Amino acid sequence: MTSGLLFASTGALLFALGLAGVILIAHLLRRILAFNVMGSGAFLILVGLAQDNDIPDPVPQAMVLTGIVVAVAATALALALTRRLHALTGEVELPRDEA
Amino acid sequence: MRRLLVGSGAAVFAVLLIGALLEPLPGGIDLRIAVASHMAASGVEHPVTAVLLNFRGYDTLLEIAVLLLAVIVILAGGLDPAVDRPRAANPILQSLARLATPPMIVVAVYLLWAGAFRPGGAFQAGAVLAAAAVLLHLTGLLPSWQRPALSLRWGMTAGFLIFLAVATGLLAQGALLRYPPAQAGLLILLVEAGLTVSLGLILAGLFLFLSRDPGDEE
Numbered sequence: 001m002t003s004g005l006l007f008a009s010t011g012a013l014l015f016a017l018g019l020a021g022v023i024l025i026a027h028l029l030r031r032i033l034a035f036n037v038m039g040s041g042a043f044l045i046l047v048g049l050a051q052d053n054d055i056p057d058p059v060p061q062a063m064v065l066t067g068i069v070v071a072v073a074a075t076a077l078a079l080a081l082t083r084r085l086h087a088l089t090g091e092v093e094l095p096r097d098e099a
Numbered sequence: 100m101r102r103l104l105v106g107s108g109a110a111v112f113a114v115l116l117i118g119a120l121l122e123p124l125p126g127g128i129d130l131r132i133a134v135a136s137h138m139a140a141s142g143v144e145h146p147v148t149a150v151l152l153n154f155r156g157y158d159t160l161l162e163i164a165v166l167l168l169a170v171i172v173i174l175a176g177g178l179d180p181a182v183d184r185p186r187a188a189n190p191i192l193q194s195l196a197r198l199a200t201p202p203m204i205v206v207a208v209y210l211l212w213a214g215a216f217r218p219g220g221a222f223q224a225g226a227v228l229a230a231a232a233v234l235l236h237l238t239g240l241l242p243s244w245q246r247p248a249l250s251l252r253w254g255m256t257a258g259f260l261i262f263l264a265v266a267t268g269l270l271a272q273g274a275l276l277r278y279p280p281a282q283a284g285l286l287i288l289l290v291e292a293g294l295t296v297s298l299g300l301i302l303a304g305l306f307l308f309l310s311r312d313p314g315d316e317e
Contacts, residue, residue, distance in 0.1 A: 076306075
C-alpha cells in the first residue's frame with residue numbers, strides 16, 4: 001500500500017465518520033463540524049488518489065484548494081444561519097417533523 | 100437502535116469505499132502530462148498555480164463568486180444590533196499582536212509573489228491577511244465590523260470584478276480566460292493581487308461580521 005492509498009483510505013474512513021455524524025447528531029454546531037469532517041475526507045481521497053508514484057497531479061490539488069475555500073464559505077454561512085436560528089428561537093436544533 | 104443502524108451502515112460504506120479505492124484504476128487519464136506539456140504557455144512556473152489561474156481559471160472565478168455570495172447572504176440575513184463589548188485587554192498580548200501583524204502582511208505579499216514558481220498564491224496570501232485581522236480582533240485592537248462601509252464593499256468585490264474584467268476582456272481571444280502566452284504572467288499576477296485583497300477582506304469579514312455578541316439584545 002503506497003502512502004497515497006493510505007491517505008485515500010483514511011479519507012474514506014473520515015467521510016463515513018462524518019456521514020454518520022451528520023445523520024445522528026441533532027445539535028447544529030456539531031452537525032456542521034461533522035459535515036466538515038466529511039469534506040476533509042473527500043479532499044484526502046482526491047489528494048491521495050492523485051499521488052501516483054509520489055509525483056502529485058496538479059489538477060486534483062488545485063481542485064482541492066478550490067474546494068477548501070468553498071467549504072470555508074459554506075461553513076461560515078451555515079454558522080451564520082445557526083446563529084440566526086438561535087437568536088430567533090433560542091434553539092440550536094432543527095425542529096423535528098411531526099408527521 | 101438508530102445509532103447502531105447508522106453506525107453499522109457507515110462502517111459498511113467505509114469498507115466498500117476503501118475496497119473500491121484499492122482497485123487499480125483502469126487506464127486512468129493522466130493529466131500530469133497534459134499540464135506539463137502546456138506549462139510553457141501558462142505564464143507561471145508552478146503547475147498548481149497554472150491549473151488554478153490559467154487552465155481551470157473558470158473554477159477560480161466561480162470560487163471567488165461563491166465566497167462573495169456567502170458574505171452577501173450573511174449581510175442580507177441581517178446583523179444583530181449588538182454592542183461590541185470591550186475585551187479585557189492584555190497589554191502583552193496586544194503588543195505581541197502589534198509586532199506580529201507587519202510580518203504577516205509581508206508573508207502574505209511573499210506568498211502571492213511566490214505562487215508563480217512554488218507553492219503559494221492568492222488564497223494562501225488572503226488567508227494570512229484574514230488571520231492577521233482576526234488576531235487583531237481577538238486581542239481587542241480591531242473592533243468587529245458593524246456595517247460594511249462603501250470602501251469595504253468595493254474591497255470585497257474588487258477581486259471578483261478584476262477577474263471578471265480580465266476574463267471578459269480576453270473574450271476577443273475566442274474564449275473566456277484564454278490568456279495570450281506573452282502577457283499571461285502579468286495578467287495572472289494582476290488577478291491574483293486583486294484576489295488576495297478581496298479574499299483577505301472576505302475571510303476576515305466572515306469572522307468579524309459574525310463575532311458580534313447577539314446576547315445583549317434583550
